[in-house]
Amino acid sequence: MQRIIVWLASVIIVTLIFGSIYVTFQQFGRRAVNAAPAAAAAVRVQQPGSGPTAVPPLELTADSGVFVMVFGTDNKPTSSTVALHGELPVIPAGVLETARSLGSDTVTWQPEPGLRMAVVARQAPGGVVVAGQSLTPFEDSDRMSQLFLGAGWLGSMVVLAAAYGSMALIRRRQDIVHSAVLKEGPHEQDPA
Structure with a gap:
């Protein structure tokens, strides 16, 4: 559950970052047109x-x-x-x-x-x-900004999903190894 919360928080943070970047570019560009x-x-x-x-x-x-x-x-x-x-x-x-x-x-x-x-x-x-x-030149430029930022956001989501999947896979393997060790029981040591 903790991993899901961390992953969702990461998605929200990345989305807010890309959204803020877009709004900033859009507002600067629109004001510059004036x-x-x-x-x-x-x-x-x-x-x-x-x-x-x-x-x-x-x-x-x-x-x-x-x-x-x-x-x-x-x-x-x-x-x-x-x-x-x-x-x-x-x-x-x-x-x-x-x-x-x-x-x-x-x-x-x-x-x-x-x-x-x-x-x-x-x-x-x-x-x-x-x-x-x-406003046509500005709006054309704005569409390009949306495309680039959207691609960056999507790429970030793929990386986050891959990281989450990798962490889940590693955790599952660790759990399998740990349960296998528990099933084997304690190892006898050779007398020296």
């Missing part, structure tokens, strides 16, 4: 005016780089470097209101299925600046 949009939003906030952009907006896709949108006090977009199906995208009003009341907001925005963006909204004079980028 760095470029945060920098773009900070630059746009410092620029005077919020007039329309001179270049036509690019289509928002899973491969989109960093984009910037400016929303007025009515929560309608006044300018944008991206479009969604030819229209200026609309961010949920709650994100814009949070940015106005707290100074900024950081969220994952899904304008349509299969299109997820890391978005940073910052309060600006006369509105809110929203910058973002696609």
